[in-house]
Amino acid sequence: MTTRVNLVLPALLLLAALLALTVGPDGVSLGLLADAFAGADPAASIILLDIRLPRIIAAALVGAALGLCGAALQALTRNPLAEPGILGVSAAATLGATLTLYFGLAAVLSWALPLGAIGGALLVTALLASAAVRTQGMASLILIGVGLSSLCGAVMALILNFAPNPFSLSDLINWTLGSVANRSLADVATTAPLILIGCALLASQRANLSLLSLGEAAAVAHGLDARRTRIAVIAGTGIATGAAVALAGAVGFVGIVAPHLVRPWTRHDPGRTLLPSAWLGALLLVLADLLVRLLPTQNELRLGVVAALAGAPIFTMIVLRRGRTGHD
Amino acid sequence: MTEPLILDGLTVHAGGKTLLAGVSTTLAPGEFTAVVGPNGAGKSTLLRALAGIVPAQGSMRLGDTDLRALRSIERARRIAWLPQSHELAWDMRVADMVALGRFAYGATPGRLGAADRAAVAQAMETAGCTALADRSVTSLSGGEQALACLARVLAADTPVLLADEPAAALDPANQYRALETLTDLARSGRTVVAVLHDLSLVAQFADAILWLGRGRLVAHGPATRNAFAHHVPALFGREPAFAEDGSNALYFRRA
Numbered sequence: 015m016t017t018r019v020n021l022v023l024p025a026l027l028l029l030a031a032l033l034a035l036t037v038g039p040d041g042v043s044l045g046l047l048a049d050a051f052a053g054a055d056p057a058a059s060i061i062l063l064d065i066r067l068p069r070i071i072a073a074a075l076v077g078a079a080l081g082l083c084g085a086a087l088q089a090l091t092r093n094p095l096a097e098p099g100i101l102g103v104s105a106a107a108t109l110g111a112t113l114t115l116y117f118g119l120a121a122v123l124s125w126a127l128p129l130g131a132i133g134g135a136l137l138v139t140a141l142l143a144s145a146a147v148r149t150q151g152m153a154s155l156i157l158i159g160v161g162l163s164s165l166c167g168a169v170m171a172l173i174l175n176f177a178p179n180p181f182s183l184s185d186l187i188n189w190t191l192g193s194v195a196n197r198s199l200a201d202v203a204t205t206a207p208l209i210l211i212g213c214a215l216l217a218s219q220r221a222n223l224s225l226l227s228l229g230e231a232a233a234v235a236h237g238l239d240a241r242r243t244r245i246a247v248i249a250g251t252g253i254a255t256g257a258a259v260a261l262a263g264a265v266g267f268v269g270i271v272a273p274h275l276v277r278p279w280t281r282h283d284p285g286r287t288l289l290p291s292a293w294l295g296a297l298l299l300v301l302a303d304l305l306v307r308l309l310p311t312q313n314e315l316r317l318g319v320v321a322a323l324a325g326a327p328i329f330t331m332i333v334l335r336r337g338r339t340g341h342d
Numbered sequence: 343m344t345e346p347l348i349l350d351g352l353t354v355h356a357g358g359k360t361l362l363a364g365v366s367t368t369l370a371p372g373e374f375t376a377v378v379g380p381n382g383a384g385k386s387t388l389l390r391a392l393a394g395i396v397p398a399q400g401s402m403r404l405g406d407t408d409l410r411a412l413r414s415i416e417r418a419r420r421i422a423w424l425p426q427s428h429e430l431a432w433d434m435r436v437a438d439m440v441a442l443g444r445f446a447y448g449a450t451p452g453r454l455g456a457a458d459r460a461a462v463a464q465a466m467e468t469a470g471c472t473a474l475a476d477r478s479v480t481s482l483s484g485g486e487q488a489l490a491c492l493a494r495v496l497a498a499d500t501p502v503l504l505a506d507e508p509a510a511a512l513d514p515a516n517q518y519r520a521l522e523t524l525t526d527l528a529r530s531g532r533t534v535v536a537v538l539h540d541l542s543l544v545a546q547f548a549d550a551i552l553w554l555g556r557g558r559l560v561a562h563g564p565a566t567r568n569a570f571a572h573h574v575p576a577l578f579g580r581e582p583a584f585a586e587d588g589s590n591a592l593y594f595r596r597a
Binding site for chain 2: 221232236
């Protein structure tokens with residue numbers, strides 16, 4: 015069944031990407047796709063290759079990174095509510111990114127913003143992982159995450175407060191809302207390798223994360239190198255989430271919703287949940303971005319806003335269901 | 343599978359306290375050794391130190407192999423540990439959870455070789471939980487979970503098996519089944535060490551007893567009536583009564 019879900023989800027993602035390429039205010043028919051890619055129709059080429067394609071790839075990369083990070087964090091903490099957004103990892107990455115914007119580093123060095131985002135994400139993930147070792151309770155870890163998220167939010171508010179001009183303020187606010195609009199292929203090319211490195215690191219922990227479902231002590235007795243696993247998941251989550259935030263700003267809830275939805279098809283095995291969560295995360299964000307583009311709103315809705323509007327009720331539903339049944 | 347487990351000065355410190363102080367003894371292969379002592383005597387700590395879960399000082403060898411020098415995966419091929427409580431986080435299928443016992447051989451629930459599949463099936467058969475294979479672990483009763491976890495540990499197919507209160511969550515029939523299984527494993531040449539609180543079970547199943555008190559090894563010897571008569575009052579402060587059939591079966595009378 016896991017194999018099937020790993021075939022069906024990429025196929026659906028491909029279909030969604032084709033749909034997103036061809037649907038929009040200036041619709042481009044499937045027939046024109048080939049012309050656009052061949053450069054025969056300059057207008058279609060600009061719409062497809064410079065506007066739609068980068069944002070589709072960005073949405074897919076960010077969705078895959080967040081889905082995978084959510085699944086890996088949940089497996090590491092043995093907690094179905096763990097996710098980069100809820101645990102404050104995204105907020106810390108956003109703070110790291112805005113700090114580079116605020117101090118003007120991002121304008122001077124193209125790598126400053128991704129590095130700032132990754133640094134913030136790594137710091138908070140490491141704090142959370144050390145807290146997860148000391149606290150057994152699911153609620154305490156979530157509360158620590160909420161606390162860290164609030165702290166990052168407070169520092170963000172401070173930075174916004176001291177923003178030198180309205181343009182800086184607008185730039186800074188962009189990172190808090192999350193969007194893949196107006197991303198170029200160059201933006202994607204800068205962050206994609208980092209996202210892929212982070213994802214590869216997480217995927218390499220597949221077997222270890224399955225074993226961790228027994229609890230750390232039993233997993234260690236069965237041969238797990240717990241320290242190395244923890245470091246790999248922290249580094250993978252920090253790099254992938256940080257790079258995803260550098261590309262799209264903060265987009266929440268994908269990391270909790272994607273693993274939750276795929277688990278019935280992966281026999282609830284944390285290791286086998288990783289890859290399908292990445293596929294579904296990518297699919298969800300490509301579709302959400304398509305929705306954002308098609309909704310007839312005066313200003314384009316931000317992707318992060320749509321993800322939160324759709325994800326928060328699902329998060330609440332999971333908490334309520336866990337309260338009733340005691341498990342996921 | 344016939345190498346003795348040799349401990350020399352095994353010591354565990356945690357939180358400024360000494361939980362285990364200089365335990366030196368040799369656990370023979372082919373024997374079922376019960377670890378007996380009052381609460382807080384260091385019984386579970388001894389097993390956790392042997393399984394590599396808590397850091398320990400002193401020497402631990404399996405024959406000529408220094409266990410402390412082994413990588414975690416190599417150690418897990420030699421020593422399996424059945425914990426006292428089972429923390430099963432996800433709704434995994436029982437067969438998949440048991441398959442996690444094959445981790446040290448490079449297997450995962452989604453990638454099992456023929457040898458792994460055979461070991462998992464055999465372990466579930468031995469533990470008596472084959473019928474539970476397709477159930478989700480969180481839907482099991484405490485006793486069923488204990489049997490499934492025993493199967494997982496058996497799937498690891500190690501020469502040394504450590505069990506921390508393997509009978510605690512089980513009904514009498516399953517208690518005897520689990521202990522008969524452990525005894526059979528010892529008879530097949532494995533070193534089986536189990537923490538047991540029920541002294542009547544110890545009396546019936548154990549070949550040898552490791553008596554622990556306040557983190558120290560009080561004695562290690564055969565499970566004889568004399569050993570019970572001597573160590574039980576000293577460690578537990580109560581006189582045991584013995585069955586009149588001459589066996590080791592013992593019980594306590596209320597004060």
